[in-house]
Amino acid sequence: MTARNMFDIPTVLTADEILDKAFKRASKVDISGRTKMETVRETNIAKIKSASDVIVSTMGKYVKAFPSIERQSLFYSELIDLAVGTDKLKHSLGAMDWCRGNVARVAKSATWSMASASKISEIDEARRGAYGRMSSFVKQVTKELKVLSQARNAMRKFPAINPEQPTIVVAGAPNVGKSQLVARISTAKPRVAVYPFTTQEISVGIFEKKYFKYQVIDTPGLLDRELDDRNPIELRAIVALRHLADVIVFVFDPTETCGYPMNDQERILETIKREFSPVPVVEVENKADMLKTKSSRVKISAETGAGVQKLVDSLVEKLKVEQSL
Ligand SMILES: Nc1nc2c(ncn2[C@@H]2O[C@H](COP(=O)(O)OP(=O)(O)OP(=O)(O)O)[C@@H](O)[C@H]2O)c(=O)[nH]1
Ligand SMILES: [Mg+2]
Incomplete structure (x- = not known):
């Protein structure tokens, strides 16, 4: 029998790794408009969207990947409870949703400011402000990401039990x-x-x-x-x-x-x-x-x-x- 992972959960990144990935992706965005102002505006709006998408989707992937504890058999839910603590895991998954929601809101409001900005400096300022706020939200869930990473590593070692077999x-x-x-x-x-x-x-x-x-x-x-x-x-x-x-x-x-x-x-x-x-x-x-x-x-x-x-x-x-x- 080949050992199969009961729970297929992706690697959980640290807060810094998620931010690196988001800002690296954003830094590659380059859109050319008809005017200088249009180029800067379009590019920065797209950068913000790109960074926010990375954070929102990465955390969303974690929330989806962890099995709902209520739906697990008693054996696995007790193992999960022993490995990480059910409440801690639930809280950490909740924190991902909280962070995603805030990052998406930051992106939306920065997009509004950029869309109505009349100077390039206002656009730059809006981008910098948005990046700062996104970083701060992601950093606030540093501990929760660590918990998810530990949970993932523990759950990978859970044995694959066949409930049908004696x-x-x-x-x-x-x-x-x-x-x-x-x-x-x-x-x-x-x-x-x-x-x-x-x-x-x-x-x-x-x-x-x-x-x-x-x-x-x-x-x-x-x-x-x-x-x-x-x-x-x-x-x-x-x-x-x-x-x-x-x-x-x-x-x-x-x-x-x-x-x-x-x-x-x-x-x-x-x-x-x-x-x-x-x-x-x-x-x-x-x-x-x-x-x-x-x-x-x-x-x-x-x-x-x-x-x-x-x-x-x-x-x-x-x-x-x-x-x-
Ligand atoms: N002489 C002898 N030694 C044995 C026998 N079965 C196991 N051992 C030895 O006992 C030691 C412990 O064996 P394990 O199978 O690791 O014991 P375990 O009960 O799984 O131990 P834990 O996982 O630490 O709880 C090893 O050094 C084995 O080689 C046996 O039938 N005869
Ligand atoms: Mg043993």
Whole structure:
């Protein structure tokens, strides 16, 4: 599966970049009239229109490109809220409309002055004044443009979820081997590393079994704490568990080489069971190549692949039962 951007938002320029673009475009405008006065008048009116058009259309493009939060599924709207804050995003988009409106008004009034000016100096003055006011309006939304740019960069990393496909969400403490498992059973290629919090974003892969496709979601590691205390990275995992999981695979690392004692890992599992009931949870002990406990949990090694196929088969069975309910 090729990674597709869920949200196709153009690069968001800074206030200075937008102004540069607008004034550069305007500086190229040159219209020749029958008289000197006519040439200056026509040229300056066209310059103002050109600069204003660049600003108005650039900001208009942003307003249009950001998806309406109300219309997004709960999963994406919660991710957007985590990434930027819904209110901040709405305010910033509103600021674009405010700025566009003012810039267009400045252009209109400068055009009026130029059309009725009787001296070249009056036209120059009107242009300079209009440029100054346009710059000031654009600079007033500097912060909001930055917010939009951050939102855009965050939203580009959102996974493309297919709501039709049965979905397995892999969760657990940091560093237990979740990404290694997801990489082994699906098309996803998450980064695997020896340190905790390697995974910071939700990623998705698929696998196919008997003509059916299944989604597998890799999530950031969870710590043993209540929902209210979780950081934004952990909360991404929670959002995936809450809105996407048909089955949860909870990965334990009984070797504790992950850095988290089994007691902590058990408590994380309890929290998940409590929070996401009735979604079924499959409990898996990873790193069985290093340590096999006597527990009744499924034993796998995401590294060597031992036990993984059996796990996948049992997940598919479980999802079939879930789907037919
Ligand atoms: N011996 C052994 N090591 C494993 C196994 N699975 C994963 N590891 C190692 O455990 C470490 C963590 O693996 P990851 O897949 O990155 O763990 P994670 O749970 O995704 O970690 P975070 O994204 O940080 O939460 C890496 O060094 C892996 O090589 C396994 O089955 N056996
Ligand atoms: Mg990971």
